[in-house]
Every structure is written in C-alpha cells, then in structure tokens.
Amino acid sequence: MTTINKCTRTCSDGLYGNRDENLCLSCKSNCLLCTTGTDCEKCKDELFYLDDNECLDCESSCKVCKSSKDC
DSSP states (O other): OOOOOOOOOOOOTTEEEETTTTEEEEOOTTEEEESSSSOEEEEOTTEEEETTTEEEEOOTTOSSOSSSSOO
C-alpha cells in the first residue's frame, strides 16, 4: 500500500490551510488569522476579538484594542 503525503501549505493573512485539499481557504470576514473558516485567532486591525469567535469594531480613533473601550 502506498501512502501519499500532501504538503502543508503556508497561507497568507486572512486564509487558512486545508490539508485535505492542499488549498488556502478564506477565514470569516474581519479575521486575520484562523485555523478553520469559523475559528478566528486574531482580528484585523481596528477590531477586537470577542469570546464567541467574533471580531468587533474598536472605537473610531483606535487601531488596536482589547475591547470596545480598551484602546
């Protein structure tokens, strides 16, 4: 029996690697780094991460925040 190993693709920000198909697929919107299409690890700038895998807006003058009030 022959085993075929697929390479692990390194994907750009906003994408994650799908090893089964050896493709880069999109994270959900507003997500910079994710492990699957629904598991966000880091939000894009001007957004903050909420516990339920959501990225929400920082205050208007804030580029990086930990919550809507913590710039």
